[in-house]
Amino acid sequence: MLDKWAEAGFNLLIPAVRGATGETLYHATEHPVSKYAKDWDPLAVINEEAKLRGMQVHPWISVFRGGRSAFANAHPEFVGKNQQGETEDHFLCAAQDEVQEWAFSFFKEIMDNYDVAGIHHDYVRYNDYLCWCDHCKKVFKREAGIKMDEMEKGSAEWTKWMTMRVHHINKFVWRVQKESKKSGKETSAAVFASYPHCIESVAQDWVTWAHEKWVDYLLPMNYWGDKEKFNKLAKRHLESVNKSVPLFEGVANKLPDEVFNIDLFPEQLFELSQHVKTMGFQGICYFVSESLSDEDLKMIKKV
């Protein structure tokens, strides 16, 4: 598998090592190890094998999406809630210190124990318009003087809430970057393509991360089959980041659902990749490895 990717010209692999279950696909951890990593350390192996083939590794961490973990089961108060009091897509509450510490601990143990080139944030955000947990409601009442339920969209209180949410996400990204520099590692992040709307919806102000250098690379997930929409967003990404960090535009070739409507033939993937290259991006991130056929990889090599 790694031979194929190296042959196709990939120089960075982003293997998922911690998802919503909180279990790790690496051994040097204080957290539960996945049953799939019982007899071997997948991160150590993929990192060594990638290096032998001239590729770097940034292990992927699903930062604030950890609602199926032992941590979340033991502490339901740390799980994010929507306005109806329901959980959403296994998101935790990024506003709480304990959640920030839990999420950070994965970055720290990987940086301390693995000779990887960098580390990758995904789900480093809230889910849409979260969080309405008891903690968030209490803090909001104290800070804004009214109950969250009384807040009107567009009001001064709303702006305050938006700012608080962005602050919690920014704080985390900043902290990981500070730590990564101690061990000479880089950071990258998969971010919402819908900038600047994503600042409001999921509190992800990634253009600020770029300008402040809180990450070393950004991978906007521009997974849209609609060409006009894709181009509009891609152009905005380039203009907003303005070369402050390298941008690897994220493309997908197989997301044939109603939302994304992407199902590309290898030739179409080639065209899209060429197009992204000529637009001026520093790289392309392909989502996701199992969607790429041998024919797709041949096309990628030509790019």
Ligand SMILES: [Zn+2]
């Ligand atoms: Zn909360």
